[in-house]
Amino acid sequence: MDPKSTRIGWIGTGVMGRSMCGHLMDAGYRATVFNRTVGKTDDLVARGATLAGSPREVAEQSDVVFTIVGFPSDVRSVIIDGDDCVLAGCRSGITIVDMTTSQPSLAEEIAEQAAKLGVISIDAPVSGGDTGAKNAALSIMIGGDTSAVESVRPLFDLMGKTVVHQGGPGRGQHTKMVNQTLIASGMIAVCEGLLYAHKAGLDIPTVLQSVSSGAAGSWSLSNLAPRMVDGDFDPGFFVEHFIKDMGIALDEAARMHLSLPGLALAHQFYQAVAAQGHSKDGTQSLLLALAKMNNINWS
Template identity: 40%
Template sequence: MKVSFIGLGVMGFPMAGHLQQHGFDVCVYNRTSAKANAWQARFKGRVGTTPAAAAKGADIVFVCVGNDDDVRQVVYGNDGILSALVAGAVLVDHTTASAELAKELAGRCAAQQVDFLDAPVSGGQAGAENGQLTIMVGGEQAVFNKVKPVMDAYARHSQRIGGCGSGQLAKMMNQICIAGIVQGLAEALHFGQQAGLDCATVIEVISKGAAQSWQMENRATTMLNGEYEFGFAVDWMRKDLAIALAEARRNGSTLALTALVDQYYADVQKSGGGRWDTSSLLTRLTR
């Protein structure tokens, strides 16, 4: 099966590599050609000079770029992905983007008899590198069934949520949960430090009970050590939360805590932590 991968950032680079290593014929494209050449040197796949060139002849094209506008730039136009796809091909967008964009893309693809899935991922850079991502998918069941065995190259779990756009909505829920959990963990660690407790010992205990979370298991120690130069960047989280908050305004839901934590992340950005891991919320309380 011929597949293409558009976007070789910290997520896309290893994801495309897993596809190549699992025996797929992969052609990649990246806006910065040096990164595409580095990928080819490591994984021995093919490189396209434009999104269209990379997508030509592909059965499935995966996209993982920055935001809605970035997706439109690689999908539309004379050099865009859609200009090269034939009927029966599938476009899969792994970008964390808006549900409105997913519906827009689904319509444009349908006009060309191309199938579409919105499929944002969770698991961060480590999940991508280890092939352990979780994928939330919106689209038709039959299309998901066709693509799932391919995505299994870099996923530990992928699941169809519903129609087009539902994958992006599920990812918004994911980020809403993370924002609240990380803030709670930051406040708990700050409270324990102010109380004079050995927080590492406390975390060892409470992580075995109802307070346990992925964030506690994977970030509490680094937070206590003041280590933030890794992981999912605050800048990216604010982009994701902005999407969720905009959707909330459309559907009438109330995201008071999410809006508050988003402003806390703005404080971290102002202090120079835009590229720090999202667990850097603790720095607001300890500086």
């Protein structure tokens, strides 16, 4: 993974992908980029990235291709379906790294199809949102062949602080489902705590100072609660993507005959958030839906 000889491809230059690809470029890697909305590649192109016209073109010009897109259907379209997909442009020895939060079964399918072409496939979803992406502080959860994962680890280390190999294909995605299940119910608690503090007439920043360093502390409380207090509901992670993730986790749980009522409740709450017009806002906009239920005007 020498920057002088390893060519990087990057598909998906949105809220997180732009920063993640930027860290690799900062380390000296040459990048070829693609995004359906071409304007979202402008920053990277201005820094020296080559703009490709399709996922296939990215693969044709790369040794390692990273993807981080929206939904499993996007992953399928970009990597394995059609004449312009990544696999159509791959030669033997290329590595594909999908960092989208997607279905474990799809990760396994991609790995199987890639192997037929002599191509390596790794699933590596991330956690940490836009802040983690900007600060190269993501948690990266990896599924794939051990030797393949270790060969790409220098690139992961440029994007994340916690880089853990979880096992074979699909295991990274399963681990991300655990992550999303933990976050889902925790976000309800954060929002309800803030509403309680508001209703009780407390000074919320002072309350956060007290509770965030104790047993109630969490990443969401430390990073998203201050945004809510400031009325900042811009996306570090989109509501519509979180709904997608919870749906995948619930589907996997059903397949394993596992009941997760807390996750199901959070999923329903977030459906209400989307119905109120916040699907493109950040996950912290759950506060707005719960405030509306309580006839509280949050400002």
